[in-house]
Amino acid sequence: MSTDRHPATVYLSASDMIRLVRRKGLSACIAGVAGRIEREFLRWHEFDKSARLACHSPVGVIELMPIADASRFAFKYVNGHPGNHRHGLPTVMAFGVLADVATGAPRLLSELTLTTAIRTAAMSAVAARRLARPDSRRMALIGNGAQSEFQALALRDLVGIRELRLFDIDPAASAKLAANLAGQGLELRRCASVAEAVRGADIVTTVTADKRNATILSAAMIEPGMHINAVGGDCPGKTELHPGVLEAAAVFVEYEPQSRLEGDIQQMPADFPVTELWQVLEGRHPGRRDARQVTVFDSVGFALEDHAALTFMGETAAELGIGELIELVPRTADPKDLFGLLRDEPQAPARRAAATVADGCMSAAA
Amino acid sequence: MSTDRHPATVYLSASDMIRLVRRKGLSACIAGVAGRIEREFLRWHEFDKSARLACHSPVGVIELMPIADASRFAFKYVNGHPGNHRHGLPTVMAFGVLADVATGAPRLLSELTLTTAIRTAAMSAVAARRLARPDSRRMALIGNGAQSEFQALALRDLVGIRELRLFDIDPAASAKLAANLAGQGLELRRCASVAEAVRGADIVTTVTADKRNATILSAAMIEPGMHINAVGGDCPGKTELHPGVLEAAAVFVEYEPQSRLEGDIQQMPADFPVTELWQVLEGRHPGRRDARQVTVFDSVGFALEDHAALTFMGETAAELGIGELIELVPRTADPKDLFGLLRDEPQAPARRAAATVADGCMSAAA
Known part of the structure; x- marks a missing residue:
């Protein structure tokens, strides 16, 4: 044949x-x-x-x-x-x-x-390019495991991040991340707490692995104009953001039916307003409204x-x-x-x- | 490592x-x-x-x-x-x-x-062993494509079938099946119609491929005591049996929620009675009641x-x-x-x- x-x-x-x-x-x-x-x-x-x-x-x-x-x-x-x-x-x-x-x-x-690490980071960058303030240069990276280098490089290349503030409950993970990113044109600082890493950041990326309803970010940590790239909360019972963070922000998702089940918004009522990202890419929705708005990309990973x-x-x-x-x-x-x-x-x-x-x-x- | x-x-x-x-x-x-x-x-x-x-x-x-x-x-x-x-x-x-x-x-x-051809045939035999009359020797095989040899041999080995009546709308498929089964201890007869193949059969296996609501078997063809092994109706919009065949039979399925969507019973009301086969294997349900009952295994293939x-x-x-x-x-x-x-x-x-x-x-x- x-x-x-x-x-x-x-x-x-x-x-x-x-x-x-x-x-x-x-x-x-x-x-x-x-x-x-x-x-x-x-x-x-x-x-x-x-x-x-x-x-x-x-x-x-x-x-x-x-x-x-x-x-x-x-x-x-x-x-x-x-x-x-x-x-x-x-x-x-x-x-x-x-x-x-x-x-x-x-x-x-x-x-x-x-490839999943690459595509997840690429997706984060696609969202941040539309949702973060255009002058964003400093990113807090909470959770320094297998995906963290890819997030750092994607946001460096496609969004313009130049400074990273690192935190992980496992200091060895942060040490690994810092070693891997040496010489990559990023100014790195290891921090002693989430709060320290987040303070003054333009973008906060959470990419933690623990399968539970964790509070990685509380409302008190959030500053005006921040973009939160919430990657780790991606499963029923696995969240990273305090509901107060979501309440005070404009929240963007990939595919709403899946995100309602798996994203950080699983903590919110079914009518909690979210916007699917394709609407922003297509120009139907403006994305970030002004330099003081807090934006959240509640990423779960979509097919x-x-x-x-x-x-x-x-x-x-x-x-x-x-x-x-x-x-x-x-x-x-x-x-x-x-x-x-x-x-x-x-x-x-x-x-x-x-x-x-x-x-x-x-x-x-x- | x-x-x-x-x-x-x-x-x-x-x-x-x-x-x-x-x-x-x-x-x-x-x-x-x-x-x-x-x-x-x-x-x-x-x-x-x-x-x-x-x-x-x-x-x-x-x-x-x-x-x-x-x-x-x-x-x-x-x-x-x-x-x-x-x-x-x-x-x-x-x-x-x-x-x-x-x-x-x-x-x-x-x-x-x-492997799917083997497991589908094995599943048919597992069901027929419990649902067909123990003295079943003659099987009509309607649809003589890729799965048909496997059905023939499984039912020969595990149920005791000795005679096959073959029919396919494509005569070349029947010729291929007959050639493949030569010397396998089965008496074969190619038939000119479904009705001719079905007449006098103990077991009727339908394994046709056309994706539509077809009527391969009508109620008039069914004789008392037959077991119908309905393999080809396995998709929404793809059925083989006239509803009248199901109405007059005891119907067994693999996994009811899937079979209601995909099996021949998709044509029936939601409360049309069916029995999951595991109940028969476990001895909770008797299976065939008597030698004159018509039984149907509405097979769709389950994970x-x-x-x-x-x-x-x-x-x-x-x-x-x-x-x-x-x-x-x-x-x-x-x-x-x-x-x-x-x-x-x-x-x-x-x-x-x-x-x-x-x-x-x-x-x-x-």
Whole structure:
């Protein structure tokens, strides 16, 4: 049968993704994903959207996040297990798939652990670019774990942050973050408390992992004109902001039905006013009203961001010749004869470096 | 870091699965999956169940089917595109994952196209063993596509079927089925109509692909004592039985909330009586009442069957040393230092034949 009809899937492993990001450059990846997220958010009504499916256990959550437009279906598998570091595992691990809506054939299978950190930071930057004061230079970064470097660099590159105030309940995490960001053009200061880190900040990013209703930020800490980039409260029972912070702010979300369940606004009445960010990007809503308004981006992570990230990473992999073809779906001479696969001699393994099929990868991610 | 902490994932490609089924034997695989399905259905209340998430387009559907017990989360990706044969692709393609609930780490990624045909047939046999008359020998098989051989062999092995009456609107499909089943101990007869195939049958299996409200079986075709194994009606707007067939029968389903949406019973009022099959397996419900009752298994395919199939295939792969380890999730020396992966020298690729890590595979699928 022809190659066209072969339902091969491009596979990007974690090692492939590390190689891809090193070769393309982290800043270029963040900017590329941010650009793609904006493009997709401007097509908001073309997507078949749903709140993600979550499976909760006492120690964490496993989620499936599907979304589709007329041509591509995407989903991400992602967990959140705050105690995973005790097993030597990341808190958040993820992978995802892009498939053809026309046939259901899976075209790209990719790691999304590293990619989720990149897309979450890119999303934060897309929001802050519209919601923070344009002269924002100082950011407090509360929670200095696996996602914090990506937040710092995204907000440096795309929003203009030049000073960081760091705080984490684990001093080793802050030390790691400071070491990783040395020489990156950011003035860093480690702080002894959340309050100290937040004081005088233009943007406050909270990216903590604890799965409970925490009060990372109280109303007393908030100063006029601040933009709060609330990343860590993203699960029922997992919040970071005191309700008083939300009450005094203009609150923006990704996809309201999901954010009502998972965001910091889960603490608020069902009619608490929020604005979906696509409205700001499209110019229907002005975003920040004035330099003294407090804005909150109550980020939970929405499937559309993963659709955008998968598309960008798939295209970049094709461009760089990274990845390999795998046979996730059998090749059949006669698609009505699945049984025939068992009768015939086994086929030769179908592995090929994706570099040799760059066209295929391109179309996989187009 | 130690191997214990390495979140490696066992990968079973389509070629691996073909090899596995050839080496283990198709009958052994069907029987093994059927046994595992029964075992899991007897633990019905230990599973966190939900109806699958479906994304419909004019030409087909893409679904995600998650389920979890206290230790394992499983999901399947599966499509249904009746026109796929025109692209040289199977109507149904699938893959799935088993993950640890305790950490969220994905432990097994497997093709499920071939496996879905096996588990669907195994499920039909599990139901027919309880619902068909014990002396059932003749089965009508309506729809002779990719799943039909598996249905024939499962019902031969586990229910005692010896004669098959075949019908398909595509004569080439029936010819393929007849050729594939030659020498398998089944007496075959190709029929010119559904009515001819159904006449005198003990069991009627419908496994057609057309995505519409079709009337494959009408009430006039049904004879006392028949068991109807309705496999193809599994989507909103995709049914096979005339409502009159259901009205006159005792109807059994897998998981009622999903079957009300997707099964042939989608045509019936919300209070139309049905029985979940686990109740029959557990002995709470007698199943067939007498030799003249008509029984219907309104099968749609439930995530628990895939959980069972993934577990069986993972164990069998470990036993036979089939599969390989992939790096779907990055290995990190410090799980809070994802950024460090980009700073350090790239790691060597982590491919190893699963045969060298049989213990790991075992625990992956336990």
